[in-house]
Amino acid sequence: MTHSPIRLGMIGAGGIGKVHMEVFEGIPEVELAAVTDIYLPLAQKRAQEHHIPVVYGSPGELLKDESIDAVVIAVPNQSHAPLAIEALQRGKHVLLEKPMAIDSESAKAIVEEKLKSGKVLMMAHQMRWSAISRAIKQKIDKGDVGTIYNAKAGWMRKKGIPGWGSWFTRKDQSGGGPLIDIGVHMLDLALYFMGNPKPISVYGSTYAEFGPQKQGIGTWGTPNWEGYYDVEDLASALIKMDNGSTLALDVSWAAHVAALTEDPYLHLMGTQGGITLYGSSGRYVTHANDEVIESDIQPLEGEMDRTLLSRHFVECVLEGREPITSAITGYTNNRILDAIYESSRTGHEVKLHWE
Ligand SMILES: NC(=O)c1ccc[n+]([C@@H]2O[C@H](COP(=O)([O-])OP(=O)(O)OC[C@H]3O[C@@H](n4cnc5c(N)ncnc54)[C@H](O)[C@@H]3O)[C@@H](O)[C@H]2O)c1
Known part of the structure; x- marks a missing residue:
């Protein structure tokens, strides 16, 4: 002990x-x-x-x-x-x-x-511990969302390649680009809110349109202009779960996307209601008497x-x-990331089998 x-x-x-x-x-x-x-x-x-x-x-x-x-x-x-x-x-x-x-x-x-x-x-x-994530989890646990059958998670940066040429952009050292860097956070969060269903099938594509041209550089990390860039700068994927639910994931370090915000986002669509997370804020939506009713979700008080x-x-x-955030959740995330890269490479759906 x-x-x-x-x-x-x-x-x-x-x-x-x-x-x-x-x-x-x-x-x-x-x-x-x-x-x-x-x-x-x-x-x-x-x-x-x-x-x-x-x-x-x-x-x-x-x-x-x-x-x-x-x-x-x-x-x-x-x-x-x-x-x-x-x-x-x-x-x-x-x-x-x-x-x-x-x-x-x-x-x-x-x-x-x-x-x-x-x-x-x-x-x-x-x-998972942010004030809005904790409030969202509480709402899900109360049953306000019902069963989540569809989710869309993303983090679309327009100009945010970290440490060009450093370990961040070398596949042998990082494993990949934004998918494994920031996509893994969104994947982890989405699966947690969805109740950790088992992923069984993955279809995805990755692209590298900015990094190889030394464009789209962000502020995190120190560039090494003697280094190289052999990872993606955008990834898009669809993940199907054993309970029939689906998760769409979109991430980029650099992209031509006129999004209002570069904050991470997550839409959770359930049988009783839905939740949208944008950065540090959240909205709840449900239907009553055939009307759409929306409200803010109050972030929970507490430490950072x-x-x-x-x-x-x-x-x-x-x-x-x-x-x-156990070892098994980390492993599950890595299995999905591998499958997205494999699907992009082969052009085919990748089925996941669990021992
Ligand atoms: N949770 C998050 O939001 C978050 C944010 C940023 C980075 N990260 C993760 O943290 C890790 C480090 O990222 P960073 O941004 O701090 O990178 P960094 O390049 O700023 O720092 C890495 C440090 O590790 C040292 N280092 C390299 N290999 C080592 C080894 N074998 N033994 C001891 N030291 C070694 C380097 O000298 C460097 O000082 C990465 O896995 C990254 O994905 C997580």
Whole structure:
């Protein structure tokens, strides 16, 4: 049993690693014990900024430290599986950044190690904890929507390619473009609201019209103009579930789309009502006496999404509970992403079989 304070090791001190450090600093049950990054000066800088006493020169050294109970893995996607597996083998609980892995084969290897280890493995999908997501989930659980039979999820950025030429845009390091980067958040959120039905069939296409021309560059990440771009910049897919429901997913880093907002969106259509999420706001729609009735959904009060995510991780570690963003949900997401890429490559529907 792990006791408070949880001694936490930070693997990866880049953009999102820093955000995790800021949040965990404010959680009393956690002690930031050590940090590592392959770029050592960055790990040293973060250690100073966040009063972390130990800097390790590599993840391997940090994971050998027996005093560390849990780790946050916030490194490029291709290192998620090797590091998560090693961490679980060394008896650490893991908070893993999304996507779970670069592909579903690697994600499956994480799930197997997690089951062997008996440790907590949680995916960092903070959107499930936003004030509007929590309000929407409450409404769904109350029965206001009925059975959700159709959903449309998306995130269409017009000019948002992160870190052109860096790991973000190299398929061997990222696994793909916006689909695996931001699409995975929308997929995760949609499946959660839909009650985690089993996906059985996938049809999709991906396109790369901006990235290869060095167009559509956004502000996240640092470009490397010596690097390359071999991922998609737009993806569109239809996913069918075993209960007959369908989910359409549209994502882009760059596109000619005159949308009013570049916020993530989600339409959930149920037998009793529907919900639309746009960024941080939500609308509920239903029919009464053959009239359409719409109302705003009030976001729930409380702490910010990332704080709630981190608290959930802490509770799961201290109480031995399974996180809502479990290893299985991460693996399911990776299976769907793989199937969309495969469908795009082959031009055919991809059937998913579950063991
Ligand atoms: N949940 C979210 O909304 C969200 C947002 C951004 C990024 N992410 C995810 O977080 C991860 C990191 O993204 P980022 O934006 O912080 O990238 P980043 O490039 O800013 O930072 C990654 C850091 O990892 C270090 N690193 C690379 N390989 C390493 C290794 N093997 N061991 C130790 N350190 C290593 C790099 O030196 C760098 O400092 C990615 O998987 C990304 O998908 C999630």
